[in-house]
Amino acid sequence: MPKLVDHEERRAHIIDALLRTAAETGLHAVTMRSVATEAGVSVRLVQYYFDTKEQLLLAALTRLAARMGERVRDRVRTVGPSPAPRDIVEAVLLEAVPTDEESRTFHLVYTAYAVLAVTDPALAGQPFLAAPNEMEDFLVGQLAAAQRTGQSDPRLDARQEAVVLLAVSAGLGLSVLLGQRTAQDAAAVLRYHLGRLFPERR
Amino acid sequence: MPKLVDHEERRAHIIDALLRTAAETGLHAVTMRSVATEAGVSVRLVQYYFDTKEQLLLAALTRLAARMGERVRDRVRTVGPSPAPRDIVEAVLLEAVPTDEESRTFHLVYTAYAVLAVTDPALAGQPFLAAPNEMEDFLVGQLAAAQRTGQSDPRLDARQEAVVLLAVSAGLGLSVLLGQRTAQDAAAVLRYHLGRLFPERR
DNA sequence: GTTTTTATGGTACAAACATACCATCAAACG
């Protein structure tokens, strides 16, 4: 055998190249050749590590979803000691607003995948349904906790408010992606809305 | 000359064929041939009425945006006599939730266009920025009117609430498109949120 | 030291695509 290379590392390298080209030219314009060029390898190698283009796209989507989850968890972790529910919720939802370049790439490509998945049967809806539903339950838990400790109005319907929150952050994220709003403006709107959900006590 | 046909009608016919195929197989999979087949004409005819594919796509987007505007105006018109701001706002925002098949087609293809426009410079962002900004101003006006007549809390920031409203309806519409929620559920969430914005007086 | 494997490059190929070109039919116009 030759170099005996780390397969996972190679795959990750190629997938990252795909994500970069997808963010630049659009997911629809991604080709075996463009990915190979961006990754600095031959087309044959892309074939070698991902047999077919469909498998490459699927692997990229999987990696994308995983990285998104990591980013959310990182955000929650760095929110400071003994955080209030409002802080946790804010951190989680702000992750949907693309600020840095990596975040922008992620959300752009992710959205492109989501739209693609509606018509393409090969891209099963798993990552597009499992993750948000999980998130919804998480938010319901946080809201309920806030209601128990008097940080939020107990008369509110936690489930509906959670759905509204997710919709708001998704909608704001999309508008930032489309260049309609800056990330800062979107974040301000989100904080405004959270201010209504978690009234300041005085 | 031969039949001396109505150009606009022919163009509309072909564009509708494009929208149908785009809704079924995805905008990325739309080809001159598929559109021609769906429209029941030859490829040559599609070329004849829209010189290039890019022009065809652009014309379809223009028609799509126009039809969307019509639908919103129709909704507002049929909201009943002497409508309250809440009814108007509800009607406008519910248009973003794809209920019937035509609405679903519109929003799916429109979203695909929006994602495409981020990377494709040929699709200038005009329809993606002008329409929402117009809508935002409209909502601000309705909210301000409601605040003046005591139908809504005057301490609220009408501008920010309008942005939240648009984001919520966009996010809910997307989740319906992705099959995460039914249109009925999304409508219920929207009404719940409106209920918080326009409290019932008792 | 020979024989497997593994990793890689290059190239060939069939399909699909957008578009350009050639041809035709029929209605309007003079």
Place this chain on the structure above:
DNA sequence: CGTTTGATGGTATGTTTGTACCATAAAAAC
């Protein structure tokens, strides 16, 4: 009545795509 012109069909062409095939270097295994 002939000629121009708008509307349409068919086909050719060059390019790009995904994928299959052939080749080879080199490390491990024996």
